[in-house]
Amino acid sequence: MEDLTGWLKLQQAAIEKALKKHLPRGNCRPAVLHEAMRYSVFVGGKRLRPILCLAAAESCGGTLEGALLPACAVEVLHTYSLIHDDLPCMDDDDLRRGKPTSHKIYGEGMAVLAGDALLTEAFIMLAQAPATKRYTGADYIAELAQAAGSKKLIGGQVLDLEGEGKSLSKKQLVQIHEAKTSALLTAAVKLGGMTANATAKELKCLEQFGYNLGLAYQVVDDILDLVQTTDVLGKTAGKDLVAEKSTYPAIMGLEASRKEARRLTENAMDALDGLGKKGARLNQIASYLLERKF
Amino acid sequence: MEDLTGWLKLQQAAIEKALKKHLPRGNCRPAVLHEAMRYSVFVGGKRLRPILCLAAAESCGGTLEGALLPACAVEVLHTYSLIHDDLPCMDDDDLRRGKPTSHKIYGEGMAVLAGDALLTEAFIMLAQAPATKRYTGADYIAELAQAAGSKKLIGGQVLDLEGEGKSLSKKQLVQIHEAKTSALLTAAVKLGGMTANATAKELKCLEQFGYNLGLAYQVVDDILDLVQTTDVLGKTAGKDLVAEKSTYPAIMGLEASRKEARRLTENAMDALDGLGKKGARLNQIASYLLERKF
Numbered sequence: 126m127e128d129l130t131g132w133l134k135l136q137q138a139a140i141e142k143a144l145k146k147h148l149p150r151g152n153c154r155p156a157v158l159h160e161a162m163r164y165s166v167f168v169g170g171k172r173l174r175p176i177l178c179l180a181a182a183e184s185c186g187g188t189l190e191g192a193l194l195p196a197c198a199v200e201v202l203h204t205y206s207l208i209h210d211d212l213p214c215m216d217d218d219d220l221r222r223g224k225p226t227s228h229k230i231y232g233e234g235m236a237v238l239a240g241d242a243l244l245t246e247a248f249i250m251l252a253q254a255p256a257t258k259r260y261t262g263a264d265y266i267a268e269l270a271q272a273a274g275s276k277k278l279i280g281g282q283v284l285d286l287e288g289e290g291k292s293l294s295k296k297q298l299v300q301i302h303e304a305k306t307s308a309l310l311t312a313a314v315k316l317g318g319m320t321a322n323a324t325a326k327e328l329k330c331l332e333q334f335g336y337n338l339g340l341a342y343q344v345v346d347d348i349l350d351l352v353q354t355t356d357v358l359g360k361t362a363g364k365d366l367v368a369e370k371s372t373y374p375a376i377m378g379l380e381a382s383r384k385e386a387r388r389l390t391e392n393a394m395d396a397l398d399g400l401g402k403k404g405a406r407l408n409q410i411a412s413y414l415l416e417r418k419f
Numbered sequence: 420m421e422d423l424t425g426w427l428k429l430q431q432a433a434i435e436k437a438l439k440k441h442l443p444r445g446n447c448r449p450a451v452l453h454e455a456m457r458y459s460v461f462v463g464g465k466r467l468r469p470i471l472c473l474a475a476a477e478s479c480g481g482t483l484e485g486a487l488l489p490a491c492a493v494e495v496l497h498t499y500s501l502i503h504d505d506l507p508c509m510d511d512d513d514l515r516r517g518k519p520t521s522h523k524i525y526g527e528g529m530a531v532l533a534g535d536a537l538l539t540e541a542f543i544m545l546a547q548a549p550a551t552k553r554y555t556g557a558d559y560i561a562e563l564a565q566a567a568g569s570k571k572l573i574g575g576q577v578l579d580l581e582g583e584g585k586s587l588s589k590k591q592l593v594q595i596h597e598a599k600t601s602a603l604l605t606a607a608v609k610l611g612g613m614t615a616n617a618t619a620k621e622l623k624c625l626e627q628f629g630y631n632l633g634l635a636y637q638v639v640d641d642i643l644d645l646v647q648t649t650d651v652l653g654k655t656a657g658k659d660l661v662a663e664k665s666t667y668p669a670i671m672g673l674e675a676s677r678k679e680a681r682r683l684t685e686n687a688m689d690a691l692d693g694l695g696k697k698g699a700r701l702n703q704i705a706s707y708l709l710e711r712k713f
Contacts (some may be wrong), residue, residue, distance in 0.1 A: 162569060
């Protein structure tokens with residue numbers, strides 16, 4: 126298996142190109158809205174979710190190209206959630222990916238609308254994705270909309286806001302991370318699998334993988350928020366402490382959190398067994414995410 | 420053809436029942452989010468858009484039942500747009516349908532999230548709507564998402580905000596109304612037609628009908644904002660004047676606006692010719708909307 130870094134760069138380039146193609150032009154009317162939409166999508170980011178979507182398609186024998194529209198849809202939906210999370214009436218954050226957040230540049234009203242438009246755009250993209258023998262466009266949309274809906278992604282943001290200043294149990298923290306992070310990562314890999322016409326058994330493997338990887342990712346995020354600088358992270362470091370948010374390191378300490386991240390990553394890797402050799406790329410990515418520094 | 424008022428009441432009841440069934444329960448976690456979602460959906464409203472969806476299905480030989488999920492999706496999406504439009508960072512309105520707006524009760528952050536969740540829910544509902552011979556679930560979703568997207572509904576809200584305090588031409592005003600009102604009304608009737616497996620020709624009739632009806636509806640809205648009281652409207656009357664918004668009466672005077680509303684309604688009715696006798700219900704509704712007092 127070729128070098129992961131090279132592969133990641135290739136996929137990132139393919140995703141950038143597809144996002145540029147499928148998002149409405151910046152000069153569409155109203156120009157300021159379309160400019161704001163593109164600003165947040167292209168301000169940077171690791172493109173983790175779309176990359177997972179592409180790798181999952183590969184892991185089920187599909188093509189990267191067949192998974193590109195769902196991959197873009199997931200990234201665009203993720204971007205909407207960041208814009209709204211950063212609003213003054215939510216987490217009130219000025220910095221994201223090392224750049225001013227949407228509302229700092231375009232104002233609050235426009236940031237709300239740019240987020241709304243990106244969420245809507247995600248479904249426009251998914252509705253164009255080619256159906257397979259087992260899955261229709263409506264199946265893709267149901268998968269992403271459920272993950273992004275009131276019981277998962279949005280519900281997680283509510284629980285997160287409610288938890289500020291309170292001391293949460295580990296169980297409560299896991300519930301928030303399941304909803305806020307795992308749900309969308311799981312949808313990303315399942316959508317990739319669906320575009321590859323995955324069997325129910327393969328989808329189940331991807332679901333288990335996404336769930337555990339999402340939790341591991343969030344533990345690492347909590348650790349990095351504590352030990353890294355704002356410069357390296359590209360977003361305000363130490364903000365969990367300021368917002369009095371319960372985090373893994375706060376609840377179980379730094380060393381136990383590192384162990385927990387490793388355990389969850391191993392769970393994710395175990396789930397790939399059902400995919401055979403084709404799961405190797407996802408395995409590499411899981412390992413890479415565990416070791417990341419930002 | 421039976422009495423319109425009786426028919427409207429029957430359809431409203433069917434829509435209420437379907438909304439109650441298809442929206443997540445109020446006791447789902449997080450409870451406050453689901454409560455906020457249901458509050459805005461059930462606070463009242465004429466259910467105009469879902470009724471148009473049902474009537475359009477009938478006008479193309481379909482069943483009311485077959486159109487219920489798309490009808491609910493359109494109403495839920497409309498509700499999201501009202502919640503976000505009423506936010507302090509947008510139109511800043513305290514009253515909607517005679518009751519406090521979402522952010523007055525639940526706070527700004529929760530109102531943003533409840534709107535996000537309803538928008539997402541609309542696509543969950545549409546993904547469950549049965550496909551027909553000519554149209555897939557993905558077709559329904561593309562139709563609604565385009566109408567709700569950055570070039571239509573959301574774009575219209577941006578143009579509306581940008582136009583405050585400026586003197587707009589009639590052409591600019593029509594552009595705003597096309598995007599803010601006609602697009603969603605047009606999607607409502609087209610979706611109804613699609614669930615009835617409408618031909619391309621029938622869909623074209625519905626599109627022309629929805630477009631003109633939407634513009635007529637907005638002219639009447641402008642007139643009522645000027646001549647009615649807050650009590651009768653259930654929303655703050657006279658707010659266009661306060662926000663220095665360009666309106667039909669402001670640009671062309673009250674009498675010419677009434678004539679314009681009549682002309683647009685007649686255009687809408689003319690578009691129904693292609694549907695034959697089955698278009699009678701939509702014709703009745705157009706007439707009813709022209710004469711409405713709130």
